[in-house]
Amino acid sequence: MGIIFFLILFPFVAAVALLFLKNDGPRGKLVIIASIVIAAASVYLAVVNFASGGEKFAVDERLSEIIGYAMLAIEVVLAIVIFVLGVKYKKFLASLLAAVQAPVMVWFEFSTGEHIEVANALYIDRLSIIMALIIGIIGTLICVYALGYMKDFRHHAQDEADRRPWFFFLLFLFLAAMYGIVFSNNLVWLFFFWEITTLCSFFLIGFTKTPEAVRNSFRALIMNLLGGLGFVLAIVYTGGNLQTLELDTLLEIGAYGGDFYIMLPVALLVFAGLTKAAQMPFNSWLLGAMVAPTPTSALLHSSTMVKAGVFLILKLSPVLGLFSPAGIMAMFVGGVTFLMASFAAISQSNAKRVLAYSTVANLGLIVACAGTAQAAAIWAATMLIIFHAVTKSLLFLCVGTAEHNIGSRDIEDMDGLFGRLPRLATFMIIGISAMFLAPFGMLVSKWAALEAVIGSGNPFLILFIIFGSSVTLFYWGKWLGKLVAIVAKRENIQHRVHGEEWASLGTLVALVVAACLTFPTYSRYVVVPYISDVFFGADTARITAMLLNSENMTIMAILVAVIVLLPLFFYGNTKKKLVPIYLAGAGLGDDLRYMGSMQKETEFKLRNWYMEGYFDEKRMNLIGVIATCIVFLIIACVIFFIISMRGGLSI
Secondary structure: OHHHHHHHHHHHHHHHHHHOOOOHHHHHHHHHHHHHHHHHHHHHHHHHHOOOOOOEEOOOHHHHHHHHHHHHHHHHHHHHHHHHHHHHOOOHHHHHHHHHHHHHHHHHHHHOHHHOOOOOOEEOOHHHHHHHHHHHHHHHHHHHHHHHHHHHHHHOOOOOOOOHHHHHHHHHHHHHHHHHHHHEOEHHHHHHHHHHHHHHHHHHHOOOOOHHHHHHHHHHHHHHHHHHHHHHHHHHHHHHHOOOOEHHHHHHHHHOOOHHHHHHHHHHHHHHHHHHOOOOOOOHHHHHHHHOOHHHHHHHHHHOHHHHHHHHHHHHHHHOOOOOHHHHHHHHHHHHHHHHHHHHHHOOOEHHHHHHHHHHHHHHHHHHHHHHOOHHHHHHHHHHHHHHHHHHHHHHHHHHHHHHHHOOOEHHHOOOHHHHOHHHHHHHHHHHHHHHOOOOHHHHHHHHHHHHHHHHOOHHHHHHHHHHHHOHHHHHHHHHHHHHOOOOOOOOOHHHOOHHHHHHHHHHHHHHHHHHHOHHHHHHHHHHHHHHHHOOOOOHHHHHHHHOOHHHHHHHHHHHHHHHHHHHHHOOOOOOOOOOOOOOOEEOOOOOEEEOHHHOEEEOOOOOOOOOOOOOHHHHHHHHHHHHHHHHHHHHHHHHHHHHHOOOOOO
């Protein structure tokens, strides 16, 4: 249990220290040292608990009581802060939600919560180990990357006060809260850390304090407070009607035939997870997060905020499925989000928005898989979490570095990136390839998800996944084409990139490759055993046979060999043949311009087709929002009807 407290408290201590460090030198050393310690502690946790798969921990009753009251006091203070800021910026809905949420928790704690005994407040299982490694390795690499990035950010904002200490404080506080989420079995503690991530994202998105940043930060706050209110209601119901505040007990009740009793709290918790995971109709807050500095985007999209949402839904997956209203809600909302967000990404030329919509879409696929309660689908969802965390963090950081050095994040402005930033272009190509090409992990996981949901009995979900997966070719292919195109006479500006950025990016590239090449190993020894524990051995043998059979491994080996051998085949071939470039007109000597019709000088450009008329962003979002709102309404009516027929909320 000591390692759990260390992983929660050490990042918090580092965050407080960083709040008071004003100089780059000491701040850089502390960030690097703290990141190494956090990553090492996460690996140690995984190694120690690898064989056993983890255990549950009881916390001393007196200590637990002190921690509970401290958390409650902090929640009240944060609610007051939100209320004041909401009034200040005239975002009264945020103030209202804070004014409702905190008093309900205070009332519950002093009326019911203090009388409920929590046997195991903390736990470790294989899923929390996976999440701890993602937080400890990916999260800290983003923090190290932020050292170089924020130097450039500061250079472009010299007229403003230096607020980098506040920025790094929030980053490490975020990591501490995420560890709290993945290790908390006590729902009240889980909710506390859940709300800390909401506040951290609010302040990070609004970091620049521009009107756009403030508007988007409050959008994120309000939507996540809505989910937080659902979480509070789930706690009140679970404590008042089921006399428990333990997540594992809630799942046990469902596993042993108590579906009716847990139906409402599970639906409320899934709703909270959907808001945090930026599923439609709540996806706009994650798209708005693009106004924040790039490390914020990478952290929210890859290893922290949105992963908290899918983590909670994945934990609840054993009690979901077609016979659960919450399971149906997760499947349909996730499936619609996956499809419509994938369509919307086609029409985007802003690289960050492409990544944002891709994130929303992949999270939708994870949620849909979790909703099926099928062991094979849970395997696919867990693998998607791993691959998505590593690959998406790499791509976000690459876009941030590109933006600082070429002055744009637009895909159409990445002409000749191979000439200007060859190493960065190579890293981006690896990241994009990992998102949609074989033998990289995302494609394998999507294929496994499709094969798994075929047995779920939901034909709509099958269609969502087929079409959603197919259209990824459009937006990744366009971007990849821009990167591999060679444009003449581009100055190499690679030397401008900071060493901390290269260190983080290079490590992430190595992790992407390693995650793809070694997935059969950690699938067999970590993911499949976790599913076996959760589903009591059901279907795990079939998963292993289906995914790790000799034919599949042979295909994977051939694909990997091709990827490795192709560069070696061309390595050392230094002969260059210069040929004139056909420019659809008389060239002007620089291979960049030509004399077109009507004797008009024209610049040579390669441009993509974004099909805005077919996949307009607003139209795709509108369809998705309407469809998911209808699902929420139907599920709410179904739950209300079932509860009414069974005699109300009391058991």
